[in-house]
Amino acid sequence: MKIDGIQSADCLVIGDLNIDLVLNGLRGLPELDKEILAQNYSVVIGGSGGVFTAVLSRLGVVTSIISKISNDFFGSFLIKELKKNGADVSNLVIIDSGETGITINLSYEKGKSQISSVKLIKSFNKSDIIFDKIENPRHIHFSSYYMMDGLKKDYLEIIKKLKQRNSKLTFSFDTNDDPTDTWGKEIYEIFRVIDILFLNRKEALKISRQPSLDRALARLGSYVENVILKLGKEGYLAKCGSKTYRGYCKNLKNEYFQDSTGAGDNFDAGFIYGFLNGFGIVKSLSIANYVAEKSIEYMGGVGPEEKFNKIKKNFKIF
Ligand SMILES: Nc1ncnc2c1ncn2[C@@H]1O[C@H](COP(=O)(O)OP(=O)(O)OP(=O)(O)O)[C@@H](O)[C@H]1O
Ligand SMILES: [Mg+2]
Numbered sequence: 001m002k003i004d005g006i007q008s009a010d011c012l013v014i015g016d017l018n019i020d021l022v023l024n025g026l027r028g029l030p031e032l033d034k035e036i037l038a039q040n041y042s043v044v045i046g047g048s049g050g051v052f053t054a055v056l057s058r059l060g061v062v063t064s065i066i067s068k069i070s071n072d073f074f075g076s077f078l079i080k081e082l083k084k085n086g087a088d089v090s091n092l093v094i095i096d097s098g099e100t101g102i103t104i105n106l107s108y109e110k111g112k113s114q115i116s117s118v119k120l121i122k123s124f125n126k127s128d129i130i131f132d133k134i135e136n137p138r139h140i141h142f143s144s145y146y147m148m149d150g151l152k153k154d155y156l157e158i159i160k161k162l163k164q165r166n167s168k169l170t171f172s173f174d175t176n177d178d179p180t181d182t183w184g185k186e187i188y189e190i191f192r193v194i195d196i197l198f199l200n201r202k203e204a205l206k207i208s209r210q211p212s213l214d215r216a217l218a219r220l221g222s223y224v225e226n227v228i229l230k231l232g233k234e235g236y237l238a239k240c241g242s243k244t245y246r247g248y249c250k251n252l253k254n255e256y257f258q259d260s261t262g263a264g265d266n267f268d269a270g271f272i273y274g275f276l277n278g279f280g281i282v283k284s285l286s287i288a289n290y291v292a293e294k295s296i297e298y299m300g301g302v303g304p305e306e307k308f309n310k311i312k313k314n315f316k317i318f
């Protein structure tokens with residue numbers, strides 16, 4: 001047990017944490033020299049790593065995050081919110097200068113447009129990870145590879161170092177989008193040493209350079225044991241070992257849709273929740289899909305108590 005009462009983390013996230021400003025109920029796309037109105041907005045935990053950490057904590061897995069924020073208004077807000085969700089914040093790098101990252105999400109039912117200012121995340125590097133401080137997690141999740149400019153060249157070394165301490169440690173990886181649209185091949189070196197890869201449709205096609213999802217899955221699956229492709233409201237397609245799994249969303253009409261920000265991170269957290277509890281692939285995928293489906297019914301990535309109550313009730317778990 002730690003001094004602040006949080007047990008040592010089962011899952012450690014290394015990745016992006018920032019503020020999400022979500023604007024929804026927008027009538028159109030912004031245009032130069034014009035003002036458009038949103039119906040409402042919310043300021044919430046953002047960054048793929050941040051949402052994953054908070055959701056997994058809420059599901060009951062003690063989760064810690066290593067990321068870089070500033071000692072500013074938004075940084076304090078993130079610490080408070082992460083703690084509220086039961087996450088461990090003791091590994092965060094908090095500096096006195098710079099600005100905590102922010103993403104402005106223009107949320108539409110058909111998708112979203114995002115504007116990010118995340119200098120601190122991009123400057124986060126290997127020296128920000130204090131290996132001696134990391135206790136003994138069972139699982140490591142890396143988020144937003146393409147955002148982590150300062151870390152890109154060091155993933156292999158970090159994984160090797162962590163595996164030396166615990167050979168049973170498992171690793172998951174969600175690249176998210178590549179804002180430079182480069183999709184470099186060097187990422188395959190990392191794929192060789194991780195256990196679970198989460199991608200969405202575009203990421204899978206771009207990274208694999210294949211024309212179809214089936215071919216992307218086959219190619220990626222020759223590097224990673226578990227490849228899970230998230231397909232928005234069409235559900236998911238996965239290859240785990242030699243088996244392929246296809247799952248669908250129930251609410252195809254998107255009734256109750258509010259905002260899809262962080263739906264993919266909800267999916268990842270739902271799956272890792274099942275994985276760490278030993279529920280097996282089928283149940284873990286089904287939890288992941290449900291958690292993600294519920295997440296679009298609420299503003300922001302993490303969402304309120306009501307969402308987690310529905311998940312609990314549906315799966316009669318935690
Ligand atoms: N209308 C919807 N839009 C997006 N995701 C949905 C929708 N309905 C259900 N989902 C669920 O959300 C999951 C996330 O899918 P998506 O393809 O958006 O991932 P992603 O692009 O990684 O998300 P993120 O924007 O959080 O990175 C889907 O697999 C599905 O379970
Ligand atoms: Mg994603």
